[in-house]
Amino acid sequence: MGTLRQTVPPYWHILPENGILVPMTAYQTIYDEAIGNYGLITVANAKELGINSSTLAKLAHRGRLERIAHGLYRIDKYVPSRDGFDAYACAVLSLGSDAYLWGPSALAIRRLCPTDPSRIYVATPARFRGKNRECLIVKDRMPCNDIDNIEGIRVQGICDAILSSQHIIMLDRLLEAISNAENQSLISAQQAHDITRELYIND
Numbered sequence: 001m002g003t004l005r006q007t008v009p010p011y012w013h014i015l016p017e018n019g020i021l022v023p024m025t026a027y028q029t030i031y032d033e034a035i036g037n038y039g040l041i042t043v044a045n046a047k048e049l050g051i052n053s054s055t056l057a058k059l060a061h062r063g064r065l066e067r068i069a070h071g072l073y074r075i076d077k078y079v080p081s082r083d084g085f086d087a088y089a090c091a092v093l094s095l096g097s098d099a100y101l102w103g104p105s106a107l108a109i110r111r112l113c114p115t116d117p118s119r120i121y122v123a124t125p126a127r128f129r130g131k132n133r134e135c136l137i138v139k140d141r142m143p144c145n146d147i148d149n150i151e152g153i154r155v156q157g158i159c160d161a162i163l164s165s166q167h168i169i170m171l172d173r174l175l176e177a178i179s180n181a182e183n184q185s186l187i188s189a190q191q192a193h194d195i196t197r198e199l200y201i202n203d
């Protein structure tokens with residue numbers, strides 16, 4: 001796909017059934033990219049498609065796009081996903097391509113234990129210069145090698161997420177998360193034992 005984007009002129013599309021080039025508007029190009037990503041398009045994604053930031057701003061001014069955060073837009077008339085992951089996708093993409101769901105939110109997206117639905121925790125290896133909003137808690141300068149991809153969203157690995165959630169989520173709920181993760185074969189019995197031990201040591 002990356003090769004095609006470099007050889008095909010901007011705003012053109014290759015029909016998969018016959019390989020013919022057909023013209024498309026900037027919005028159509030954006031729509032095709034965003035529809036499979038919670039209706040979202042970043043400035044970086046748009047640039048790969050040959051669409052500059054000024055075009056995105058114009059489409060937003062016309063109401064075809066909604067500006068969600070700096071460098072992040074959503075197409076109009078988007079129907080929210082049934083799984084409710086839209087807020088997670090927005091939160092992560094608003095912090096950049098290296099950001100990921102962290103701690104309690106990494107457990108919440110996996111439905112491993114009850115969490116506070118009014119707060120979304122996102123971590124980024126970069127420095128965050130903004131202010132935490134009431135619904136978005138940012139943990140900056142936190143690189144992570146254990147990242148899972150859940151429905152297109154970068155998410156902290158389960159073991160790290162459980163340990164990161166200590167002193168934010170009650171111990172009995174974290175133990176519930178460990179049990180659920182083990183029962184769903186998301187972690188091994190040894191991992192469950194090691195995480196439980198570390199939680200009690202740090203309690």
